[in-house]
Amino acid sequence: MAGIMFSCIDCGLIVPALFVGERELDESKHIRAQLKTPDGKRPSIFLRYKESDPDKGHIKVYPGCLKVSSGHKNITVTSESTTEDIIRTALKKFGIDDSDPSRYRLIEVLLDKRVSERTLAHNDLPWELIKNCRKESLRQNQMTRYYLQQREDPHGPSISLFVGNFPTGLSQGQYEKILLDIISTENKWVRFDVIYYENGVLVLDFSSADKAARVFNILKDAVFDDKHLLVLLLPNIQPHMIPENTTPLLVFVNVKSGGCQGLNLTTSFRKLLNPHQVFNLENGGPLPGLYVLGNVPYYKILACGGDGTVGWVLLCLDNVGQDAICQSPPLSILPLGTGNDLARVLRWGPGYTGGEDPFSYLRDVIDAADIKLDRWTVIFHPNEKEQDDVNVAIANDTNSANTNEDTTTIFVMNNYFGIGIDADISLDFHQAREEKPDKFNSRYGT
Structure with missing residues (x-):
């Protein structure tokens, strides 16, 4: 248990003045014998981070939207290092020829279910904040990153x-x-x-x-x-903020797909990438992410979900494509659904099990070849002739306008080809799920 110490506190008392307090357990003695309290109440055990040197440490600072080629920098800090001191040191390490730290700010970003940000004041003591965070929650400390950012947005005040x-x-x-x-x-x-x-x-x-x-x-x-x-x-992302020879990746995660592994994937991708690239589809669907990269001339998408999630992303691309510079970005799949038929046909695998390294999927996105997907728009609208119930018009143009929104129904079909036993199983699965959807809410239940 090197670097970790146990502490116990009486969890039955919630008023601070009545707390028994914390004490470090002796590693050489039996734990049960050390957990007795004077009033007989059962204590709790907490993991506390044990600082090797409480007066000095390191902080990782990422360049944010700054146009630098390097990743994060390790900055040595002490209990007396202010935010301004860290900014000044980080500017030198990033090779930015700017000696005025007041033009920059240090952003604390918490990568939890939602990304939350806090701007540190220039007289804050970040090392003390980090130590307090580690004392209260090891998870929160692991989910926190620090970004250096210009105070004046270089692409405008919008x-x-x-x-x-x-x-x-x-x-x-x-x-x-x-x-x-x-x-x-x-x-x-x-x-x-x-x-x-x-x-x-x-x-x-x-x-x-x-x-x-x-x-x-x-x-x-x-x-x-x-x-x-x-x-x-x-976030306001403009093309000139993206380093040369860099292809941004937009990640969509459907946390409800398949076995609900999406939450862990969201956390993993937000650690591997800039957290602003990773969108939980529970929060507004694909539209926020597609809007954010609307001015970027070229990017790729990774859709983490089932076939329905892929169709959802493609449908939103149809809706926003006419306003975006990149109207048809390549889309890759990390299969999280119950069937994942489309993912198998396109050779993205039968389904994510949770044991795969998310970083390997990012490599696959880089190496994958682009192929065309056959997509059709089917429009059902009433026929003026009374003897006909409906008239079906089929068009290849997925941006076909709906001129009678009160009565016209539009469906978009993503077509792909399977033969033999694979196609037979997929059809049987689809029909069984349509009949009893509650029995097919995960891959393990199928």
Whole structure:
């Protein structure tokens, strides 16, 4: 147990003044004999990080959006090192010819179920903060990273809020009235950057960080039509911020697919990549990620989920493609679904079991060859002739306009080819799941 010490505290008392306190257990004595308390209550055992040198250590600082070719840098810190000291040292190590640390900030990023950020004050003592974090939660400490970032956004002052869960198909004026009734006119945005009418989603641009934060806090607790609004603060990524000879990867994870292994994958990919590249599809689906990379000329997508997840991502690409610079980015699959038929046909494997190294999937994405996927749009609409029930029109153009939204139904089909026993099993599986879906909620149940 080198580097770890045990502590016990009376978990039955919740008032701080009544705490028995923490004491380090003696490794040479039997643990049970050391867990007796004066009042007979059962104590708890906590793992506490044991500092090899409580007055000095190292902090990993990542370059954030800075245009540098290197990864993180290890910065030696002491109990008296301020955020400003760390920024100054990091600038030198990254080879940035800028001696003014006031133009930069150090961001603490927690990579948990959701990515949360906190800007450290220039007089904060990061080493003390790290020690306190390690004392309270080893997991939180392992999930925390530090980024160096310019205070002035080099690609402009625009701040974007993604707002969803509105009714679909309303006009811009109707959406504006709903929003202003919630946030008031004094907090009005600069402009609607985009409206996804078919999804009930808006992206609002603000020029003031304070106003954007104020609106975010209002909307995150707002309800409309008995639905809680979804609001996300989106990163602003522009092409000139991406280093040369670099292909960004956009990762979508459906945490509910298959055996619900997506949460662990989300954590793993946020450690391996910039956390802003990894999107949990529970939070707004694919649209936030596709919007963030809308101005990037070329990128790749990794969809972690089943065949339905892949179809969902492709359908959203159809909706936003006409506004994006890269309209058809290559899409790879990490199969998490119950059937994963499409993933098998495209040779991405039968399914993720949890024992594979996520880093190996990133290598596969780099090495994979691009192939075309046959996709069709099927439009059902009423025929003017009374004797015909329906007329079916099939078109290769997945961006076909819906000119009669009240009566027309559109389906998009992703076509691929299987023969023999593989196709027979897939058909039987599909029909069985349609009949009894509750019995097919994981690969192990099939």
